[in-house]
Amino acid sequence: xxxxxxxxxxxxxxxxxxxxxxxxxxxxxxxxxxxxxxxxxxxxxxxxxxxxxxxxxxxxxxxxxxxxxxxxxxxxxxxxxxxxxxxxxxxxxxxxxxxxxxxxxxxxxxxxxxxxxxxxxxxxxxxxxxxxxxxxxxxxxxxxxxxxxxxxxxxxxxxxxxxxxxxxxxxxxxxxxxxxxxxxxxxxxxxxxxxxxxxxxxxxxxxxxxxxxxxxxxxxxxxxxxxxxxxxxxxxxxxxxxxxxxxxxxxxxxxxxxxxxxxxxxxxxxxxxxxxxxxxxxxxxxxxxxxxxxxxxxxxxxxxxxxxxxxxxxxxxxxxxxxxxxxx
Amino acid sequence: xxxxxxxxxxxxxxxxxxxxxxxxxxxxxxxxxxxxxxxxxxxxxxxxxxxxxxxxxxxxxxxxxxxxxxxxxxxxxxxxxxxxxxxxxxxxxxxxxxxxxxxxxxxxxxxxxxxxxxxxxxxxxxxxxxxxxxxxxxxxxxxxxxxxxxxxxxxxxxxxxxxxxxxxxxxxxxxxxxxxxxxxxxxxxxxxxxxxxxxxxxxxxxxxxxxxxxxxxxxxxxxxxxxxxxxxxxxxxxxxxxxxxxxxxxxxxxxxxxxxxxxxxxxxxxxxxxxxxxxxxxxxxxxxxxxxxxxxxxxxxxxxxx
Amino acid sequence: xxxxxxxxxxxxxxxxxxxxxxxxxxxxxxxxxxxxxxxxxxxxxxxxxxxxxxxxxxxxxxxxxxxxxxxxxxxxxxxxxxxxxxxxxxxxxxxxxxxxxxxxxxxxxxxxxxxxxxxxxxxxxxxxxxxxxxxxxxxxxxxxxxxxxxxxxxxxxxxxxxxxxxxxxxxxxxxxxxxxxxxxxxxxxxxxxxxxxxxxxxxxxxxxxxxxxxxxxxxxxxxxxxxxxxxxxxxxxxxxxxxxxxxxxxxxxxxxxxxxxxxxxxxxxxxxxxxxxxxxxxxxxxxxxxxxxxxxxxxxxxxxxxxxxxxxxxxxxxxxxxxxxxxxxxxxx
Numbered sequence: 001x002x003x004x005x006x007x008x009x010x011x012x013x014x015x016x017x018x019x020x021x022x023x024x025x026x027x028x029x030x031x032x033x034x035x036x037x038x039x040x041x042x043x044x045x046x047x048x049x050x051x052x053x054x055x056x057x058x059x060x061x062x063x064x065x066x067x068x069x070x071x072x073x074x075x076x077x078x079x080x081x082x083x084x085x086x087x088x089x090x091x092x093x094x095x096x097x098x099x100x101x102x103x104x105x106x107x108x109x110x111x112x113x114x115x116x117x118x119x120x121x122x123x124x125x126x127x128x129x130x131x132x133x134x135x136x137x138x139x140x141x142x143x144x145x146x147x148x149x150x151x152x153x154x155x156x157x158x159x160x161x162x163x164x165x166x167x168x169x170x171x172x173x174x175x176x177x178x179x180x181x182x183x184x185x186x187x188x189x190x191x192x193x194x195x196x197x198x199x200x201x202x203x204x205x206x207x208x209x210x211x212x213x214x215x216x217x218x219x220x221x222x223x224x225x226x227x228x229x230x231x232x233x234x235x236x237x238x239x240x241x242x243x244x245x246x247x248x249x250x251x252x253x254x255x256x257x258x259x260x261x262x263x264x265x266x267x268x269x270x271x272x273x274x275x276x277x278x279x280x281x282x283x284x285x286x287x288x289x290x291x292x293x294x295x296x297x298x299x300x301x302x303x304x305x306x307x308x309x310x311x312x313x314x315x316x317x318x319x320x321x322x323x324x325x326x327x328x
Numbered sequence: 329x330x331x332x333x334x335x336x337x338x339x340x341x342x343x344x345x346x347x348x349x350x351x352x353x354x355x356x357x358x359x360x361x362x363x364x365x366x367x368x369x370x371x372x373x374x375x376x377x378x379x380x381x382x383x384x385x386x387x388x389x390x391x392x393x394x395x396x397x398x399x400x401x402x403x404x405x406x407x408x409x410x411x412x413x414x415x416x417x418x419x420x421x422x423x424x425x426x427x428x429x430x431x432x433x434x435x436x437x438x439x440x441x442x443x444x445x446x447x448x449x450x451x452x453x454x455x456x457x458x459x460x461x462x463x464x465x466x467x468x469x470x471x472x473x474x475x476x477x478x479x480x481x482x483x484x485x486x487x488x489x490x491x492x493x494x495x496x497x498x499x500x501x502x503x504x505x506x507x508x509x510x511x512x513x514x515x516x517x518x519x520x521x522x523x524x525x526x527x528x529x530x531x532x533x534x535x536x537x538x539x540x541x542x543x544x545x546x547x548x549x550x551x552x553x554x555x556x557x558x559x560x561x562x563x564x565x566x567x568x569x570x571x572x573x574x575x576x577x578x579x580x581x582x583x584x585x586x587x588x589x590x591x592x593x594x595x596x597x598x599x600x601x602x603x604x605x606x607x608x609x610x611x612x613x614x615x616x617x618x619x620x621x622x623x624x625x626x627x628x629x630x631x632x633x634x
Numbered sequence: 635x636x637x638x639x640x641x642x643x644x645x646x647x648x649x650x651x652x653x654x655x656x657x658x659x660x661x662x663x664x665x666x667x668x669x670x671x672x673x674x675x676x677x678x679x680x681x682x683x684x685x686x687x688x689x690x691x692x693x694x695x696x697x698x699x700x701x702x703x704x705x706x707x708x709x710x711x712x713x714x715x716x717x718x719x720x721x722x723x724x725x726x727x728x729x730x731x732x733x734x735x736x737x738x739x740x741x742x743x744x745x746x747x748x749x750x751x752x753x754x755x756x757x758x759x760x761x762x763x764x765x766x767x768x769x770x771x772x773x774x775x776x777x778x779x780x781x782x783x784x785x786x787x788x789x790x791x792x793x794x795x796x797x798x799x800x801x802x803x804x805x806x807x808x809x810x811x812x813x814x815x816x817x818x819x820x821x822x823x824x825x826x827x828x829x830x831x832x833x834x835x836x837x838x839x840x841x842x843x844x845x846x847x848x849x850x851x852x853x854x855x856x857x858x859x860x861x862x863x864x865x866x867x868x869x870x871x872x873x874x875x876x877x878x879x880x881x882x883x884x885x886x887x888x889x890x891x892x893x894x895x896x897x898x899x900x901x902x903x904x905x906x907x908x909x910x911x912x913x914x915x916x917x918x919x920x921x922x923x924x925x926x927x928x929x930x931x932x933x934x935x936x937x938x939x940x941x942x943x944x945x946x947x948x949x950x951x952x953x954x955x956x957x958x959x960x961x962x963x964x965x966x967x
Contacts, residue, residue: 017367042825043796156688157916185687186852187932190896190913212826215855215898219905239902256830257900258855260882267859269830273795354789357745526742530806533700534756535729544755548746 004173004206005031005054005091010066010076012046012053012230021277023049025230027066030309031174036200036207038221038238040214040253044274046230047210051176055093056083070174089119092167096179098159102151108135109147112166119170134165139195157188161195168199175199176208181216193220214257218242226250229275229285232304236311246313248290251321268323284315292317358551364628371624374617381614385433394424396431397582407602417602419592428584429606435585436614439500440565444558446504451511452554456542458512459519470516473509481506482575489577502572503565511557518553522546552629560622563615570611586611643814643846644699645675649708651694655921666921668694669870672708673947674955676814681840681847683861683878685854685893689920690867692850696818699848700734701725730760733812737819739799743791750787753777753805760810776805779842780835797828801835808839814846821856833860854897858882866890869920869928872947876954886954886961888933927959935964 010027013020024046031037041047053064054075068075070090075083095101103111112131116122122130128147135143138161151159160180167175177196181189197220200207209221217224217238225235226249234247245251252270272289275281281288287297296316306312365371393413394400403412404422416425458469485502492501522528523546531541570587572578579585586607593604649672656663669691676682684692697703699710701717710717712728720728733756736742743752753773757764764772774784780801791799800820807815817836821829837860840847851857857864858878865875866889874887885891892913899905915932918924927945930936939959947957958964 042827155916185917186854187687187892187896187913188916189898190910193898194910194913213898214826214900215905218900218902219898219908242900242902253826254900256827258830258833258853258859259900260855260858260894260897261899261901261904267830267834269834270827271831273797273828274825351785351788354748354786354793356790357792360792526736526738527744529697529702530734530736530742530803531744531755532702533729533734534806535726535759536755537759540759544747545744549744 002033003030004033004070006067006069007031007050007054008067008069010050010053010064010068012049012058012062012064014059015061015063016278019278022230022280023062023277024053024064026304027232028304028308029225029232029235031206031208033173033206034200034204035222036196036209036220038217038224039208039210039227040212040217040224041227042212042274044229044277045227046277047227048178050227051093051178051208051210055087055091055176056080057093088115088167088172089170090172091174091176092170092172093176093178094160094163094167094180096182098156098163098183099151101163102159104151106150107147108149108151108154108162112147112162112169115166115169131165131169134169135162138162138165138168138199139191140165156184157192160184160192164195164199168203168205171203172205174206174208176210178210179212180209182211182213189216196220214242214253226253229280230277231285232312232314233286234311234313234315236306236313240311245321246311247315248292248317248321249286252289252291255323291323292319292321361552361625361628365624368624368627370620371628374620374624377613378617378621381433381610381617382437385430385437388430389427389434392424392427392430394427396427396584397423398427399423405600407600416606417600419600419603420596425602425606428589429610432584432586432589432607433610433614435579435583436566436569436587436611439503439569439585440562442500443503443507443565443569444562446500447507447511447561448554448558450504450508452515452547452550454508455512455515455517456519456546456550459516460523460538460542460546462520462523466516470513473512476509485572485577503568506568507561507565510561511554514553514557515550518550519546522549556622556626556629559618559625563618566611566614586614641678642675643678643713644848645709645711645714646672646695646699647709647711648673649695649698649705649710651691651698651703651705664921667870667923668920669698669705671871671947674865674872674875676846676848678813678846679844680862681849681860683857683864684848684850684867685852685857685864686867687852687893687917689869689917691870691920692852692867693818695867696734696816696848696850699816700732726760729756730810731813732816733807733810733814734816734818735800735803735807735820738823739796739803740791740794742803743799745791748788748790749777749782749794749802752791752802753809756806756810772809773805776809779808779839780805795828796824797831800824800832804832804835804839808843811843812845814848816848816850818850819852820849822851822853829856836860854893866893869917869923871928872955872957873929874954874956874958876952876956880952880954886950886964887929887956887958888935888964889929892932927957935960 007027007029010024011022012024013022027050039047052058053062054068058064064076066076070086075086109128109131113124113127116127116130117124132143132147135147140146140158140161146154146158154162181192184192193216196207199205209216211217221238223236224238224241226233226241226247228249233249234241234245241250242254245254255268256270258267270289275285283299284297284302287293290297294316302314302316304312304314399422400412400418401422403409403414403418405420406414406418408415408417414424416429418424419428454469458466488502528541528545531545566586569578569585570590573585573587574591579588589607590604590611593607597604649669651669653666653668654663655666672695684695686692694703698705701710705718712732717725717728750770750773753776754769757769757772774787777784777787782798782801782805791802794802821832824832833856839845849857849860861878863875864878864881866873866887868889874881874885874890881890882894885894895908895910896913899908918928918931924931926941926943930940933940937960945957945959947955949955
């Protein structure tokens with residue numbers, strides 16, 4: 001499988017009133033064609049900012065450095081005008097709240113057609129035909145009628161499907177989905193995840209799924225990247241990380257997630273609070289909350305060790321991870 | 329049910345703990361806003377200029393060589409003359425312009441201050457009650473406001489003049505009576521949206537009465553829009569006062585106001601420009617300062633993405 | 635159906651709640667039926683979970699129980715007494731025992747009050763006889779119980795993270811030593827690791843103070859974790875009410891089955907093995923629900939009777955309540 005996106009040393013900083021905040025540090029990963037990569041993290045992990053940076057959608061006071069190589073172009077080095085040629089075409093992004101991503105004063109079909117006219121240089125008629133076909137592809141019943149509707153006339157799940165349709169119109173190589181199902185009902189979410197699965201199979205699109213929900217990850221992802229405090233804590237194949245996590249944070253996340261099948265298991269939360277990016281702890285940012293912390297963790301930052309493309313982990317602890325008191 | 333308050337001993341222990349507790353004061357929203365305001369250069373400059381004008385208007389008269397009504401027979405209609413200590417010249421009656429300007433500014437500021445205070449107090453009470461209770465009470469109260477709005481303002485003032493005669497007090501009342509309407513509308517709007525917020529529901533779940541909710545939960549959260557609006561209406565009040573005085577409905581001789589000075593200076597501006605220029609400068613400065621401060625307050629109290 | 639067992643704290647009978655909404659400038663006002671025919675009871679010491687998707691009415695139900703909304707019909711019996719007919723002063727007295735925790739911790743705290751003032755607020759209203767020092771002492775003790783540092787007492791809500799702010803909300807709910815607390819999505823707005831902290835805290839406090847909880851959430855995994863019994867709502871009606879374990883191992887209502895199938899499982903092998911057939915469509919609009927059984931438009935087992943008649947809420951042999959014409963024929967998935 002070919003690599004579609006290679007990210008090297010991505011750093012994202014925000015200029016604040018009197019200081020600078022690093023939202024993302026030293027991010028390295030590779031995305032392969034057709035695979036689904038889950039990016040997991042909580043508030044302050046930097047998971048969204050990293051991909052906003054790649055898409056050139058950072059806030060005004062944000063800046064990114066490093067490389068994000070798509071094909072043979074470094075997206076981070078492009079000017080906004082040049083980046084426009086890739087955005088929506090080779091790499092697309094959908095967001096959590098479809099209501100704010102769609103223009104409420106334009107009909108659905110207008111927004112879809114606009115994408116095709118701009119990027120694929122199709123004429124209105126062809127574009128409309130393709131748009132309606134895509135709406136059908138993403139599972140919207142009565143696509144012609146829906147295409148004429150305004151966003152507020154559609155339900156949440158429907159709107160999210162429209163977003164996906166819009167993102168897929170140009171058959172991008174990469175689709176980035178930032179918490180795409182968090183705002184949806186559970187049953188709708190399940191359908192949406194099925195849709196994602198079929199899309200990656202049918203189109204061969206690489207999917208980056210940014211989420212905090214480990215259940216969603218388990219059902220969909222091939223590989224997974226756990227982020228904490230702006231850095232990668234651990235990454236690798238999904239099964240490896242779920243059944244044999246090496247990083248205490250990954251382990252902690254798994255044990256604080258309620259699993260509907262087992263009620264008896266007590267949740268073992270990760271103590272403490274997510275770090276403030278302005279005042280990250282010294283050494284390993286996770287050490288204040290880590291049950292396996294050693295003196296070294298406070299002073300030195302653990303490097304990301306492992307094979308790129310296989311699994312890597314940024315942690316000094318080498319022993320077995322287990323909370324003895326957990327009832328399995 | 330085992331309570332947490334097993335009587336006095338445990339609580340006494342906590343009471344003692346409280347004594348020795350060094351609980352630092354948190355950073356209130358107001359402090360945050362002040363910090364943002366201080367960072368806004370235009371607003372800070374305006375604040376200093378405004379303070380300067382206020383000080384000059386109230387303290388200045390003690391230091392000015394000439395009195396307000398004092399007539400200097402030797403200098404009638406004279407341009408600024410430093411020898412005779414008429415720094416801003418004299419008017420048609422030989423009165424020193426600097427003294428008159430300071431007194432006039434004083435009067436305008438007092439009128440603006442009192443009228444704003446009246447409108448704020450009445451407006452908040454009226455708007456919060458209408459907004460919180462909603463339904464028919466709200467409809468009734470706001471229809472009254474609508475009717476008041478529809479009345480021709482000048483007619484209303486003239487009626488007041490007829491009843492009360494000409495006096496500065498009339499200005500306070502009259503202008504305040506107009507401004508509270510808009511304040512009430514703004515407060516009502518804010519209350520309507522505040523009412524839906526969860527902490528109001530939490531207060532109701534805690535058994536709070538309507539008066540408590542309005543007084544403890546709603547009004548303190550109104551300060552933002554109220555302060556902003558008040559700051560932005562002071563210029564409007566000064567202009568209205570100027571207008572009324574221009575029409576002869578406001579302050580009367582020997583008292584003067586910025587509006588009166590301007591209305592007097594206008595007709596003779598070609599021959600005696602100093603009668604118009606100086607009051608105009610002060611008026612414009614006041615208006616600009618208040619506008620910048622109002623803008624600064626709005627940015628400080630309602631920050632969007634930096 | 636509602637056994638007034640001696641330890642029943644709360645009993646809801648025939649609850650109905652509608653909202654009138656106007657559509658557009660010239661439209662007729664429409665009626666949105668948020669809840670219909672709600673009957674259940676809560677025994678002392680138990681945790682009743684209420685679960686459902688958008689439009690199911692679970693938040694409305696929470697507010698009706700607390701009398702923050704007046705139901706159109708029906709009774710809310712607290713220790714046998716109907717709260718809906720109580721005068722305001724009498725209701726206020728009951729509020730000492732009937733408290734609430736809200737979903738969005740930062741929105742449910744007055745941004746202009748300090749933590750101490752917020753937690754003390756119910757005491758000021760409901761127990762005004764307390765002296766100031768005693769009030770402050772109780773606040774401090776409660777802060778410790780929920781895991782807040784005492785030095786934080788003078789801080790303002792926006793200085794806290796979501797999880798800590800929720801602890802403030804919990805402290806406020808507990809300060810009057812209530813019997814029953816309605817938890818309206820108390821962890822939905824929190825990060826996963828913090829959710830676990832707060833859930834554990836709620837479980838500890840429940841044991842320590844002998845609380846009874848009504849736990850409302852859309853997250854079935856969370857509800858399953860903390861509840862003894864679970865009530866599933868769909869478009870304002872109860873579709874199934876059963877013990878937490880039974881509901882999970884042997885769900886009989888097609889909607890419950892769909893819900894369980896849809897819940898993401900944080901285990902890749904199990905997730906991959908799951909078959910997701912049978913999940914179709916979305917929740918219909920509550921303004922215009924389908925005739926008969928509201929779920930029939932998405933139900934694979936729907937027959938003619940489902941469109942013609944609304945299924946009554948029956949009680950099964952195992953004690954579960956279920957509203958489905960065909961539940962005996964359908965096997966668990």
